Amino acid sequence: MMGAMSWYARPSWRLFGQVTADLFVLGWAAGWWLVGRLVDATIRALAAPARQTAQVAADLQRNVGEAANQAAGVPWVGPNLRQPFDSMAATLGDLVVSANGQVAGIEQTATLVGLVTFAIPVLMLVVLWLPARLRFVGRARAARALAAHPNGAELLALRALANRPLRELAPLAPDPMAAWRAGDAAVIGRLADLELAASGVRPRRRP
Numbered sequence: 001m002m003g004a005m006s007w008y009a010r011p012s013w014r015l016f017g018q019v020t021a022d023l024f025v026l027g028w029a030a031g032w033w034l035v036g037r038l039v040d041a042t043i044r045a046l047a048a049p050a051r052q053t054a055q056v057a058a059d060l061q062r063n064v065g066e067a068a069n070q071a072a073g074v075p076w077v078g079p080n081l082r083q084p085f086d087s088m089a090a091t092l093g094d095l096v097v098s099a100n101g102q103v104a105g106i107e108q109t110a111t112l113v114g115l116v117t118f119a120i121p122v123l124m125l126v127v128l129w130l131p132a133r134l135r136f137v138g139r140a141r142a143a144r145a146l147a148a149h150p151n152g153a154e155l156l157a158l159r160a161l162a163n164r165p166l167r168e169l170a171p172l173a174p175d176p177m178a179a180w181r182a183g184d185a186a187v188i189g190r191l192a193d194l195e196l197a198a199s200g201v202r203p204r205r206r207p
Contacts, residue, residue, distance in 0.1 A: 006140050007133065009200030014191035018133075025129050032121045040114030047106035054099035136200060143199035147192070154180070157191035164194055 007014045068085030123207045157180050161169065172190045175177045181185035193203035 006144075006200070007137060009136070009140070010202045012200070014200055018136075023127060023131060024165050028062040029118075029122045032118045036114040036118030039117045040110045043110035044107055047110075049101045049138070050099045050102040050106065054096050054103065057092045057095040057099060061089050061096060064089045064103075066093060128178070138199050139199045141199045143196055147196060147201070153185075153188050157188040158197045160191040160195035164198060168198075169195060179181060 029092050064085050068082045071081035071085055074081055086154060143156065143159075146152050146159065149155055161177055161180060167190075169176045172194065173184070173187045176187060176191060180191065196203050
């Protein structure tokens with residue numbers, strides 16, 4: 001289909017450059033993803049002491065709770081004996097909550113910093129790479145649409161006369177504009193092929 005979207009040029013040095021650029025973007029993204037994961041893991045490691053504190057405090061709270069239950073079983077004085085253990089268990093519970101909060105905060109920070117470490121360099125490169133690729137897609141699509149037009153060769157030739165530098169036009173004819181005005185089919189065909197090639201599209205098949 002002549003108007004179909006194409007992300008790559010015909011086989012040429014431009015295609016080689018496009019593929020190289022795409023591979024570089026993919027490699028750049030993969031590299032920064034690994035860096036982001038490393039940053040994430042490094043920051044998460046800082047939560048290890050708080051995580052251990054929460055674990056130890058939770059174990060102590062459980063043991064103190066068991067001791068409180070045993071003290072409560074002592075006849076007559078059980079409730080009084082249990083109060084210090086209950087107070088200690090409550091303090092340990094607060095410590096567990098605080099330590100878990102520190103762990104959650106560190107892990108959230110690790111996720112955010114890791115994501116930012118990955119996203120900023122990748123987005124900076126995509127901002128440079130994507131517009132150029134979209135311009136190529138639009139130009140190639142327009143060239144294909146012109147080639148499908150009944151007067152496509154003449155339109156492409158006129159576009160070549162308007163867009164291509166003189167050093168590319170000069171070898172085609174002594175006076176390409178005059179040849180186009182005169183309807184010289186051979187020169188018009190060469191001009192059309194020049195514009196298609198410059199747009200990354202294969203030249204038209206002519207009889």
